[in-house]
Amino acid sequence: DAMVIQNPRYQVTQFGKPVTLSCSQTLNHNVMYWYQQKSSQAPKLLFHYYDKDFNNEADTPDNFQSRRPNTSFCFLDIRSPGLGDAAMYLCATHMSGGSTDTQYFGPGTRLTVL
Amino acid sequence: QQQVKQSPQSLIVQKGGISIINCAYENTAFDYFPWYQQFPGKGPALLIAIRPDVSEKKEGRFTISFNKSAKQFSLHIMDSQPGDSATYFCAAGPGGSQGNLIFGKGTKLSVKP
Numbered sequence: 001d002a003m004v005i006q007n008p009r010y011q012v013t014q015f016g017k018p019v020t021l022s023c024s025q026t027l028n029h030n031v032m033y034w035y036q037q038k039s040s041q042a043p044k045l046l047f048h049y050y051d052k053d054f055n056n057e058a059d060t061p062d063n064f065q066s067r068r069p070n071t072s073f074c075f076l077d078i079r080s081p082g083l084g085d086a087a088m089y090l091c092a093t094h095m096s097g098g099s100t101d102t103q104y105f106g107p108g109t110r111l112t113v114l
Numbered sequence: 115q116q117q118v119k120q121s122p123q124s125l126i127v128q129k130g131g132i133s134i135i136n137c138a139y140e141n142t143a144f145d146y147f148p149w150y151q152q153f154p155g156k157g158p159a160l161l162i163a164i165r166p167d168v169s170e171k172k173e174g175r176f177t178i179s180f181n182k183s184a185k186q187f188s189l190h191i192m193d194s195q196p197g198d199s200a201t202y203f204c205a206a207g208p209g210g211s212q213g214n215l216i217f218g219k220g221t222k223l224s225v226k227p
Contacts, residue, residue: 004157042203042217043158090157101146101207103215105157 003027004106006091012112013081021076021109023091031094032074033103034066038087049074050096078111086113116141118206120218127225133191135221137204140185144206148215149178149189152201161202162189194225 005024013019023032030051035043047056049068063085065077078085088110092103119138127133139147145166150158164171164178164187171178177190191198201222205215 006157040220040222042219045214048214092157100163102148102160102163105150105159108155108157110155 004091004093004104006089006106006109008109009107010110010112012114013078014114015083016080019078019081019111021078021089021111023074023076023106024072025091025093025104026072027093027095027104028071029093029095029104030071031096032068033092033094034064034074034076035090035092036087037090037108043090046076081111081113083113086111116216118204118216118218120204120221122221123219124222125224127194127223129194129196129225129227131194131225133194133198133223133225134188135202135204135223136186136188137206137218138184138186139206139216141206141208141216142185143208144216146207146215147178147180147187148205149176150203150205150217152203152220158203191223194223196225196227199223199225 003026007022033048034046037043045057046060047066063079067075088108090108091106094103121136148163149161151161152158162173162176164180166182169180175192180187201220203220204218207215
């Protein structure tokens with residue numbers, strides 16, 4: 001059974017048109033992450049939530065925002081997508097203080113910007 | 115101090131051979147070292163992980179070797195199979211409360227039949 005679910009799997013948007021990607025989890029983990037992964041590159045952390053506390057990476061553009069309305073859901077909002085924002089967006093979860101430090105990744109959303 | 119350097123960038127191995135991927139880290143505060151396997155179009159999946167209190171961990175055909183003094187760790191895939199063809203990422207992090215990971219740049223492994 002899927003534990004970290006991302007919707008949609010593929011998203012096409014136009015240059016400058018806002019887009020929202022969603023992530024949900026059935027693991028009840030308190031930490032959720034958003035990564036950006038471009039072709040043939042490592043995942044790059046954009047930000048993460050530790051419970052309700054939002055932690056932004058210093059080099060994450062202001063164009064990227066996130067919301068976490070409850071433990072299970074987290075959203076990535078791209079306010080004005082540019083061509084350079086085309087990438088795979090990965091959501092991951094982690095249980096702080098749990099028996100393992102594993103991060104569990106979703107299948108990703110492939111974003112295309114036209 | 116936050117980098118994880120991974121090599122090689124790509125690797126071609128014959129079926130049945132041994133695949134070896136190396137990583138080096140800088141931050142001595144790191145104490146969690148996972149390897150992730152990623153197939154095209156999929157999210158990374160945890161393959162195997164190690165903590166610095168042991169020098170080796172084996173799970174099936176996959177082994178992590180860890181050298182704390184050299185700040186290096188490596189993944190060995192024994193009896194490599196075409197189904198192992200994927201991109202492998204090493205990562206390192208402090209573990210614990212927030213579990214943030216620093217990823218290596220990845221190694222694309224191709225196992226030839």
